[in-house]
Amino acid sequence: MKLEITCTRAQADHKQLLNCKSTLNSMESSFKNMTKLLSIAGNDVRLKILFLLNMEQELCPCDIADILDMSIPAISQHLRKIKDAGFIISRREGQTLYYSLVKSETEVLNNIFTTIKSSKKIA
Amino acid sequence: MKLEITCTRAQADHKQLLNCKSTLNSMESSFKNMTKLLSIAGNDVRLKILFLLNMEQELCPCDIADILDMSIPAISQHLRKIKDAGFIISRREGQTLYYSLVKSETEVLNNIFTTIKSSKKIA
DNA sequence: CGCTTATTTAAGCAAATACTTAAATAATAA
DNA sequence: TTATTATTTAAGTATTTGCTTAAATAAGCG
Numbered sequence: 016m017k018l019e020i021t022c023t024r025a026q027a028d029h030k031q032l033l034n035c036k037s038t039l040n041s042m043e044s045s046f047k048n049m050t051k052l053l054s055i056a057g058n059d060v061r062l063k064i065l066f067l068l069n070m071e072q073e074l075c076p077c078d079i080a081d082i083l084d085m086s087i088p089a090i091s092q093h094l095r096k097i098k099d100a101g102f103i104i105s106r107r108e109g110q111t112l113y114y115s116l117v118k119s120e121t122e123v124l125n126n127i128f129t130t131i132k133s134s135k136k137i138a
Numbered sequence: 139m140k141l142e143i144t145c146t147r148a149q150a151d152h153k154q155l156l157n158c159k160s161t162l163n164s165m166e167s168s169f170k171n172m173t174k175l176l177s178i179a180g181n182d183v184r185l186k187i188l189f190l191l192n193m194e195q196e197l198c199p200c201d202i203a204d205i206l207d208m209s210i211p212a213i214s215q216h217l218r219k220i221k222d223a224g225f226i227i228s229r230r231e232g233q234t235l236y237y238s239l240v241k242s243e244t245e246v247l248n249n250i251f252t253t254i255k256s257s258k259k260i261a
Numbered sequence: 262c263g264c265t266t267a268t269t270t271a272a273g274c275a276a277a278t279a280c281t282t283a284a285a286t287a288a289t290a291a
Numbered sequence: 292t293t294a295t296t297a298t299t300t301a302a303g304t305a306t307t308t309g310c311t312t313a314a315a316t317a318a319g320c321g
Contacts, residue, residue, distance in 0.1 A: 028184070031194065032201055032204050032205055035193070035194065035205045038193070039186060039189075039190075039205065040142050042254060042255070045254045045255075045257045046182060046185060046186060046189075046254060047182070048257065049185060049250060049253065049254050049257075050181065050182045050185055053176050053179045053180035053250070054177075054180035054181065055180070055186065056176045056180065057173060057176035057177035057178075057179065057180030058173065058177065059169060059170070059173045059224075062169060062172060062173055062176065063162055063169060066162075066169075067158060067162070070158070070161070071154070071158065078155055079181060081155050081159075082155055082158045082159050092205075105149075120207060122170065122251065122253075123249065123250060123253050125244060126246065126249040127172060127176070130170045130245075130246050131165060131169060131172050134168045134169075134171065134172075
């Protein structure tokens with residue numbers, strides 16, 4: 016951790032800045048994990064996929080493509096990205112793959128889903 | 139809203155899919171707003187900036203650049219993006235600009251910050 | 262086995278991102 | 292006014308993203 020302060024502003028509270036640095040430093044892996052989830056969810060299509068899986072328990076790529084009016088490869092590539100991040104899993108039933116949320120990894124999303132649903136009422 | 143279902147899978151519950159479509163449709167603006175926030179927060183640097191502003195009330199670009207060990211233009215461009223989205227505001231004090239969170243727009247982040255802080259303890 | 266269906270994967274590409282460096286503003290102070 | 296400091300803006304660029312189309316797997320069925 017670099018400790019030098021380059022800001023020459025007189026008011027700069029160097030102690031405060033150093034404290035911020037070390038706080039963030041101790042949380043590095045936590046930030047990495049959260050950024051992973053938020054960057055996955057910070058896309059309109061993927062947020063809707065996650066929302067749908069939360070609502071319907073499980074869905075296949077074909078269903079999602081239908082609902083979102085998108086091509087199946089486009090959906091498949093989004094699912095792959097979410098799956099690679101560890102937020103969904105798949106189970107096969109014949110030719111069909113069913114995707115579902117890994118609840119333990121997506122608890123933060125519940126609050127987000129609730130907010131989406133409640134702001135719907137207002138707007 | 140398109141209502142055609144292209145999936146030929148026998149098990150596909152068309153009624154369920156149509157219901158999903160119309161549900162998402164009624165929430166479109168809500169999803170748009172949430173995606174805006176999550177795409178802003180879904181970047182390591184910006185998530186840290188938001189976290190820092192939550193922790194310290196207000197900071198100038200120079201301080202943030204120091205804390206995150208990044209160039210001032212890089213930070214300034216992130217701040218601009220967050221400000222354009224309406225999640226932070228700035229006030230000037232002489233040459234210095236102080237940025238702070240627009241609390242009413244960033245309530246969802248509180249849960250995220252709490253999660254970051256608590257998973258720090260575990261890990 | 263071939264044929265259809267469900268899905269993934271790969272290749273290609275336009276658009277968006279996130280930096281860098283250098284130049285432009287803005288405010289203060291000599 | 293010129294110089295200094297804080298910040299923004301602009302231009303350039305390498306990387307990433309998110310789609311498209313076409314080809315490759317995988318499973319079920321005649």
